[in-house]
Amino acid sequence: MASSYTHVGRQIHRATKLVRRDVKDALQRRYFGLGSATFQQPAATVSGSAEEIVIPRKKTWNKEAVLQALASTVNRDPTASHYVFQDDSYLTPRTSAEFKLYSLAQESGRTAAKYFINTYPKYFQKDFANPHIPCLMPETLELQVNEVSEAALIERIQLRKVKAAVDMYDQLLQAGTPVSLDLTNDLLDLISLYGDCDPARGDAPEQRTEEMGEEQEDVKRRKGMPQKASDFLRLVWRENNNAERIFNMMPERNRRSYGALIRGMVKHGAYSKAFNTYTDLLNNRLTGDVHIFNALISAAPEVREKYVEKWDLIVDLLKQMAEQKVKPTLLTFNAVLKALRRCGSLGRTQAFPVINEMKALGIAPSLATYDHVLGIFYKAATSAQGHTEILQDVLSEISGKSFTAQDPDDVEFFKDAMRICLATKDIEQAYRVHSLLGVGENWKLLGDSYYQSIYYGRFFNLLCMMEHIDVVLKWYKELIPSLYYPNSQGMRDLLQALDTDNRLDLIPQIWKDIKRMGHDNKTELVEEMLSLMARENQIPEVQQSFADCALDVKALYTQTDRRVPLSWSAGSLSSITSILLAAERTQQAWEMLKLFKLANRVPSESLMNQFLESVKASNNAQQAVELVQISASFCLSITPNLMERVQQEFDLTEEQRNTLSDLESSTAMSD
C-alpha cells in the first residue's frame, strides 16, 4: 500500500512537473501589450533531469493588463454610432447636423448641471468617495478673499479673472504694499495669455462676451462650425494696454517679465513691438530664454518681406540663441520649419539641414515637424513635380511609430498628408497614412471632428477615384456612417465610381443611404442619380428596382408636408419617365407625361420615341393618338414624324384618323 502511495505520488509529481513546464512555456509565449508584465528573475534553463523542480518565473501584471487583453480581441464596430451616444435607433444621429446637435445638447446638459452644482455647493459637499475624487466636488468659482492683499491677487490669478486681478494689483500699489516680482510676473503672464480680456466662463449660461468665442471643446463636433469664433474675432494687442502699463510701472524686471510681454505680443499680432521689446531686453543686459526665442522665430516671417531677409533674421536669432547659451527644443525647430514654409524655394534648400541639426541634438521630431516638411515641399498651387519621394520618405520614416501630442500643429499632419495623396492621386501612400492612424496613440492626433471629416472626406474621395468598386464598397461600409458623414459631393463621387465599374444595380441601396443622410434635398445629386439610372436598359429585376426607386424620388418632388419639395426639371422628369417605361409601368409613365404640362417642361424627342415603342408593344391605338396629341401640344418638331408612324403602324378607327388629320392640318398651318 505504501508503494502504491509512492507510485501515485511520483505520478502526481511527474504530472505537476509537466504542467509546470507547459505553463512556463505558455507564459513565455504569451505577450500582452507593451510592458504589461514583468518577470522577476530569469529562470535557469531546464535540464532533462527527472526529479528537478522548476519554479516558473513570477509575473507581475500591471493594473490594466486584463483590459488591454480584452481590448485586443475587439475591433472597431463599424455599425455602431459614436461612443458618446445612446445605443438606440431613435437616438442615433443619421446626419452630420444631428451628430453635432446631439453631442452639443449632451454637453449643454452637463454644463447646466455644473452650473447648479457650483451655485449651490452645500448639497454636494458630502464626500462618499474613498479615495477622494477631486473632480466630483463642486468648484469655487467665486472670489472668496475680498480684502486688498496679495492672497486676493493670487486667488484672482488662479481663477483666471483678468480684469479683477488687474484691479486688485492697482489697489495694492495704491495702498503702498509692494508686490513681489514673481507675483507680478504671474500677473503679466495672465494678462498676456488672455490678451487683456476675461476668458468666457464655461458654465455661465448666457455670457457671450463679444471678444472671444469660448472653445466648448469637445471632440464630438463633426462638420459643424468651419472655424471657431475666436478665429474671426482675433484679439489685437491694443496700444498701451494693461500689460504694458504694469510692465512700465515695475521697479525691476527680469527675463520672465520680458518673456511674458514678448510672447503676449506675438500671440496677439504685435510682431514688430515684440522685436522692440526684445531689443530692450538685450539693452538691459539680460538674456532671453527658449520661450522668448520660439516666439520671436515664429514672428520673424511677419516682420520681413523677402524670403532671404526672413531667413537671415531667423539665422540671426538662432545665433544669438547659441551665444546666450539657450538650448533649442522641439518647439524651436518646429517654429523654424513653420517659418520656412513661408520662405518659398529657400525653404526647400534649408529644410533638411534644419532636420539634421535637430537629429544631431538628439531631439525626436514630432508629427508637426513632418507636417511642416510636407508643407514646404508640396505647395498647394503646384502639382507634384518630381517631389513625390518626400512623402514616401516621410512615411517610411514614421511608419510603425507612435507619437504623442507635443506641438499644437501635430493635428494638421494627417489631413495635410491626405491632401497631398489626393493631389498626387497616390493610393498606396494613402493606405500607409491610414495605417499609421492605427499605430499606438496616433488616433488621438487626428484632431477634432471637423478635421476628422476633412481627412475621411479626402480619403474616400481618393478611394472612389482610384479603386475598384468592391474595394470602395468595403471601405464605404467601414467608414460610413460610423466615422464620417459624407456630403453630397462625396455621394456623387461614389455614384461616379459605381458608373465606372458598371455596378449601377447598387443605386437603389445608395439612394436609401442618401435619404437617410439627409441629402435628398440636393437637386444635382438626385438628378445625377436619375440620369445614371435612365441611361441604359438593365436586366428586368434591376429595372424593377430602379422603377421603385424612381417612384420614391417622384414622391419627393410632389410631397408638400413640412419641407420645400424639389422643383421639377426637364432632365429629372424625362429620367423618371424613361425608367418607368423601361420597367413597363406604362400607367405611371402616362401620369408622368401629364406632370410635364403641369411643371411647364418639355419632354425630349427620344422620350417620345420611347413612348411610341412601348405603345406599339401594347398595340393600343387610342394611346398612340393621345401621344401624338400631346406631342402636338408641346409643338415638338418630331410631331409629323410621329403622326406618320402612327398612321402606318397602327390600324386606326375612322374617328382616330379624323383626329390625326385635324392635327396634321393644324400643325401644317402653324409651321
Add this chain to the structure above:
Amino acid sequence: MAASLRHSTLFTTVCRQLNSTLWLNVGGRSIHSSAVCCKNRAARIRVGKGDRPVTYEQALHPHQIAHRKGWLSQHTSNLQGEDGAADRTVEDLFIRRLIYGTFHGCLADELVIKRRGNLLVICALMLQKLPPHKYYFLVGYTEELLSHFYKCPVKMEIQMLEEKSVYKYL
C-alpha cells in the same frame, strides 16, 4: 342628562390633565408611525374592470420575483458579509424620484439600477415623446448631477419605445 354632563366634565378634565402631562413631556421621544401598507397589498395591482393597461412589471406580484420577474435594483450589499444595504436603498429611491421628475411623462416602465464596482448604471425605458436632442440634454444633466452627488461615475442607458408595452388589462 345630569349624569352625562358629569361624565363629559370628567372626560374633559381627564383630557386636560392628559394634555398637560403630554405638554410637560414634549422633550421626550415617542413613536412616529406612517400609514401602514400591509405586505399582502404592496406592489400588487388588483384585478378590476379590465380596462386598465398594465405592464409586465406591474402585473406580476412581488412573490414572483426570482420566479417570473427580475430585480429592479442590483447591488451586492445584500450578500453575506457586505454592508451598506440601507444606503443603497435610499440612494435608489432618490434616483428613481429624480429621474421620474426629470423625464416627466417619458418613462415607460420602472428604472433598473445596476451597480458595477464604482459605476452606477441607470437603465431606463422611455417613450418617444421628446425629440432626441432634448433627451441628450436631460441625460447629460442627470449623469453630471448624480455623479457629483454620489461621487461615483453614473451612466444612463436608455431604450426608446413607441408606446408603453402592455402585458394585460386588469
